[in-house]
Amino acid sequence: NAGVTQTPKFQVLKTGQSMTLQCAQDMNHEYMSWYRQDPGMGLRLIHYSVGAGITDQGEVPNGYNVSRSTTEDFPLRLLSAAPSQTSVYFCASSRTLDNEQFFGPGTRLTVL
Amino acid sequence: QQQVKQSPQSLIVQKGGISIINCAYENTAFDYFPWYQQFPGKGPALLIAIRPDVSEKKEGRFTISFNKSAKQFSLHIMDSQPGDSATYFCAAADEKLTFGTGTRLTIIP
Numbered sequence: 479n480a481g482v483t484q485t486p487k488f489q490v491l492k493t494g495q496s497m498t499l500q501c502a503q504d505m506n507h508e509y510m511s512w513y514r515q516d517p518g519m520g521l522r523l524i525h526y527s528v529g530a531g532i533t534d535q536g537e538v539p540n541g542y543n544v545s546r547s548t549t550e551d552f553p554l555r556l557l558s559a560a561p562s563q564t565s566v567y568f569c570a571s572s573r574t575l576d577n578e579q580f581f582g583p584g585t586r587l588t589v590l
Numbered sequence: 591q592q593q594v595k596q597s598p599q600s601l602i603v604q605k606g607g608i609s610i611i612n613c614a615y616e617n618t619a620f621d622y623f624p625w626y627q628q629f630p631g632k633g634p635a636l637l638i639a640i641r642p643d644v645s646e647k648k649e650g651r652f653t654i655s656f657n658k659s660a661k662q663f664s665l666h667i668m669d670s671q672p673g674d675s676a677t678y679f680c681a682a683a684d685e686k687l688t689f690g691t692g693t694r695l696t697i698i699p
Binding site: 511513521568570 | 599688692
């Protein structure tokens with residue numbers, strides 16, 4: 479099993495550009511989520527999904543879109559990048575919410 | 591509003607000592623309380639977790655103490671080792687998982 483994979487590992491964007499962060503898992507997990515990690519602020523939930531076709535907002539959803547067309551994939555779209563979105567982004571999956579969440583290796587995003 | 595408050599922000603402990611990290615919460619709907627460990631450049635990984643019907647859970651050198659009435663829980667690392675140096679996050683779940691702000695633990699010889 480590859481577990482949770484994220485691409486790309488690093489990305490530099492200019493303000494106003496859009497991009498999609500990819501996340502995939504091969505563990506047949508229903509629950510998937512996106513977090514951003516910033517110094518001193520811990521991990522903040524952006525969006526999450528409890529199954530294919532179902533998504534919901536987390537703590538900091540503004541400027542991000544998600545969709546969940548399959549169980550395996552949960553892409554995160556930045557609509558118009560802003561410097562405030564400079565962060566490390568983690569995708570995670572779990573069988574249910576109250577089970578171990580498996581995190582991907584992260585994507586380090588810089589917006590200039 | 592921070593739903594899970596974690597302290598201290600950083601902690602230095604001598605090898606062999608006890609490391610203690612504390613978390614407090616307000617939402618009584620939380621029903622699952624995990625701790626995650628993160629090494630630099632890596633994603634967090636589950637260390638240990640507890641549910642509110644239990645007051646303590648021990649796995650090896652790691653123990654969670656849970657006080658439901660005080661809405662507090664803590665992680666104790668016994669016989670702390672240099673390999674335990676990492677950032678630790680507490681978390682709490684209702685319909686989603688909310689993390690604390692993290693504690694950077696450094697174990698010195």
